[in-house]
């Protein structure tokens with residue numbers, strides 16, 4: 312993660328407009344404030360992808376919360392819908408005009424957590440913008456967008472390029488069983504067997520999918536990874552994991568506006584500055 316963020320930060324100088332991609336199913340809890348620090352004062356467009364996996368009524372609530380409470384414009388889309396991609400391309404063109412970005416050689420950068428659909432977004436934009444085929448590999452497993460890729464042209468007029476970046480947390484950063492427990496709790500899945508105990512659930516699931524170790528023991532981690540994978544693919548249908556009620560929005564805004572704790576690097580720099588000034 313740190314390496315990806317550092318690379319993104321170094322490339323920021325060459326970038327005219329940053330697209331911050333987020334997952335519509337976790338509109339509040341998956342915001343990575345580190346991206347904001349890196350983006351700084353560059354023009355930014357926040358896009359919530361996978362909007363097809365939440366209900367439209369939630370889209371309105373979230374958009375209103377961001378506009379009215381944080382004065383931020385966010386757009387929702389799905390890479391599976393061509394009309395969303397066209398709208399997105401138009402929004403980029405409009406932003407370039409209003410931000411007075413030179414209209415030739417427009418350079419965009421996409422940042423976002425793993426698996427939010429960054430590569431899919433770029434591929435769809437390129438496919439429709441240039442009427443060309445796939446440029447970047449996509450996948451249901453996070454981490455496919457691993458290294459800084461070459462520029463990808465997505466529009467001829469104005470000539471527009473994307474620099475694709477990593478900047479995500481690998482899956483192994485989070486314990487699959489803890490993630491699965493969180494998902495099971497929030498998704499309130501209607502399970503064919505009565506349990507809300509994560510271990511019972513994963514044991515039954517592991518047996519069903521044949522995730523067994525020698526001796527016939529269920530591989531709980533493999534079962535948890537399978538469950539998370541299915542969730543990412545949208546297998547459980549439309550699921551919003553954050554609370555977007557009035558109280559939920561209030562809590563989110565309060566946390567968002569609270570002073571940010573320093574990153575390790577910033578803390579080291581602050582300590583060094585303090586010791587220099589003594």
Ligand SMILES: Nc1nc2c(ncn2[C@@H]2O[C@H](COP(=O)(O)OP(=O)(O)OP(=O)(O)O)[C@@H](O)[C@H]2O)c(=O)[nH]1
Pocket residue numbers: 360361362363364388389390391423424425426427428429430431432448449450451452453454455456457477479543544545
């Ligand atoms: N339902 C749905 N799935 C999507 C959408 N966009 C992308 N996906 C799926 O999400 C998964 C991840 O997409 P990628 O484009 O590889 O995501 P990424 O952000 O580039 O992933 P990393 O390489 O991990 O950084 C794939 O299985 C896509 O098919 C969308 O709008 N709706």
